[in-house]
Amino acid sequence: MKIKGGPDGGRLAAKKDNLRLRARIIQSIRNFFAFRDYLEIDTPNRIPAPAPEAHIDAFPSGEWFLHTSPELCMKRLLSSGYPRIFQICKCYRGAERGERHLPEFTLLEWYRADADYYGLMEECEDLLLHLARVLSGGASLLFRGERISLEKPWARMTIRDVFTRYSPVPLEDALVSGNFDEIMAFEIEPRLPKEKPTFLYDYPVSLGALARAGRSDHTVAERFELYLGGVELVNAFSELTDPDEQKRRFELEKKCRLLRGGVIYPDPVKFLECLPQMPESAGAALGLDRLVMIFCDAGRIDDVVAFTPEEL
Amino acid sequence: MYTASDLRKGLRIKIEGDPYVITEFNFVKPGKGQSLYRCKLRNMITGAQFERTFREVDTFEPADLQQKAMQYLYREEDQYVFMDNETYEQVYLTQEQVGDARNFLIDNLEVEVLLFEDRPIGVTLPNSVDLTVVKAEPWAKGDSVSGNYKPVVLETGYRILVPPFVEEGEKIRVDTRTGAYLTRVK
Numbered sequence: 081m082k083i084k085g086g087p088d089g090g091r092l093a094a095k096k097d098n099l100r101l102r103a104r105i106i107q108s109i110r111n112f113f114a115f116r117d118y119l120e121i122d123t124p125n126r127i128p129a130p131a132p133e134a135h136i137d138a139f140p141s142g143e144w145f146l147h148t149s150p151e152l153c154m155k156r157l158l159s160s161g162y163p164r165i166f167q168i169c170k171c172y173r174g175a176e177r178g179e180r181h182l183p184e185f186t187l188l189e190w191y192r193a194d195a196d197y198y199g200l201m202e203e204c205e206d207l208l209l210h211l212a213r214v215l216s217g218g219a220s221l222l223f224r225g226e227r228i229s230l231e232k233p234w235a236r237m238t239i240r241d242v243f244t245r246y247s248p249v250p251l252e253d254a255l256v257s258g259n260f261d262e263i264m265a266f267e268i269e270p271r272l273p274k275e276k277p278t279f280l281y282d283y284p285v286s287l288g289a290l291a292r293a294g295r296s297d298h299t300v301a302e303r304f305e306l307y308l309g310g311v312e313l314v315n316a317f318s319e320l321t322d323p324d325e326q327k328r329r330f331e332l333e334k335k336c337r338l339l340r341g342g343v344i345y346p347d348p349v350k351f352l353e354c355l356p357q358m359p360e361s362a363g364a365a366l367g368l369d370r371l372v373m374i375f376c377d378a379g380r381i382d383d384v385v386a387f388t389p390e391e392l
Numbered sequence: 393m394y395t396a397s398d399l400r401k402g403l404r405i406k407i408e409g410d411p412y413v414i415t416e417f418n419f420v421k422p423g424k425g426q427s428l429y430r431c432k433l434r435n436m437i438t439g440a441q442f443e444r445t446f447r448e449v450d451t452f453e454p455a456d457l458q459q460k461a462m463q464y465l466y467r468e469e470d471q472y473v474f475m476d477n478e479t480y481e482q483v484y485l486t487q488e489q490v491g492d493a494r495n496f497l498i499d500n501l502e503v504e505v506l507l508f509e510d511r512p513i514g515v516t517l518p519n520s521v522d523l524t525v526v527k528a529e530p531w532a533k534g535d536s537v538s539g540n541y542k543p544v545v546l547e548t549g550y551r552i553l554v555p556p557f558v559e560e561g562e563k564i565r566v567d568t569r570t571g572a573y574l575t576r577v578k
Binding site: 133134135136175176177178179180181260261262264265266269283287288289305312315340341 | 397418419420421422423424425426427428430445448449
């Protein structure tokens with residue numbers, strides 16, 4: 081086939097295999113969730129009040145904002161009799177650009193009533209195994225020179241475990257000194273097993289603004305992150321359904337935002353009003369571009385989208 | 393003033409009074425945590441390199457750097473003397489500041505001198521320079537197999553590999569970025 085010239089010709093042609101696989105991944109995700117009786121839904125990208133999370137910044141859009149995730153609208157559906165829902169949508173986060181970050185990126189987000197974060201760990205395992213079998217013809221993936229086996233069981237380590245094992249300073253000290261993120265990024269993440277997917281779970285409660293506190297240990301949030309081939313792929317938690325606790329958590333996040341000079345958004349009032357009706361549930365967000373990176377064995381997020389902001 | 397989100401490869405910033413260039417840049421943001429900007433930096437005066445992680449609250453002064461067109465005049469012991477083409481003012485660079493460029497500096501060569509806060513700190517040469525061969529073994533016929541190179545000495549004292557047909561007294565063009573022979577100049 082003749083490749084058209086112009087500014088994009090060679091660049092876009094070189095991405096064709098990746099973009100084809102991306103389309104097949106999205107199709108297979110839809111099949112997976114449809115088969116499990118999830119309803120695909122579609123919530124607005126422009127919203128009046130994003131969740132006040134300490135380090136996530138929304139782009140203004142007129143008087144409103146572009147959503148940073150579809151979380152609040154999806155939870156309103158969950159609260160109104162939609163027990164299994166998923167969505168694949170664009171999300172927007174300010175000042176996030178790197179080898180694994182785009183300010184406009186694609187998220188797969190799903191919620192399930194009557195499940196907790198352990199249930200979603202299993203669902204992550206099932207989803208990835210399904211995709212690998214359909215798209216790669218087996219239960220393993222080759223990513224950046226490492227073979228990742230997706231056979232269950234996957235590794236599960238608490239945040240306390242990984243700090244004990246890999247961090248030069250104890251967890252409590254890291255939280256007090258504000259170095260938790262540095263230690264996660266530069267000490268722990270590089271040392272996580274590469275040959276198996278790994279769930280890190282039970283984050284400090286201060287790092288899960290919308291997550292339920294542990295039943296027995298109130299200092300942790302029932303939150304997990306899934307790492308695949310060293311890539312942080314999924315963030316998930318058992319949902320916090322107590323409106324008063326949620327308001328307190330939001331106030332803490334707003335304080336952090338104020339301290340770092342972030343914009344203070346209007347309170348998401350309608351979301352808070354729905355919480356008393358929200359069933360026990362759990363939800364997960366998966367970075368779809370990063371998932372495609374792993375399946376394409378791509379080193380940069382730029383390789384799996386047609387256009388980066390710099391190319392527009 | 394730059395903020396951390398302006399950081400990128402090649403950006404030149406001032407830290408503790410010295411100019412630095414960012415040679416490697418990586419943005420990371422673990423979980424719902426804060427943005428981290430992992431940089432490798434090189435001191436543009438001393439060449440020293442180090443790695444540092446910045447946060448979004450960090451701010452940076454741009455390094456006040458400019459390139460000025462100058463002419464290389466001569467060497468005076470350990471000093472290399474250049475003349476500003478506009479002001480005819482003379483500026484001096486040490487052997488260390490000149491670095492590998494000394495292999496290609498010939499009198500009256502037009503160069504760019506890099507100034508940090510009006511102090512000269514380095515020199516950029518044209519991509520290629522023509523230099524005279526001052527010492528070469530004669531071309532022994534039959535030695536002319538391609539890929540067969542011989543060492544010669546140039547007028548600056550620089551030793552370089554050239555094809556065997558290059559003779560003493562001839563001029564050759566040299567790539568100043570790689571230090572390699574390009575072609576013979578008639």
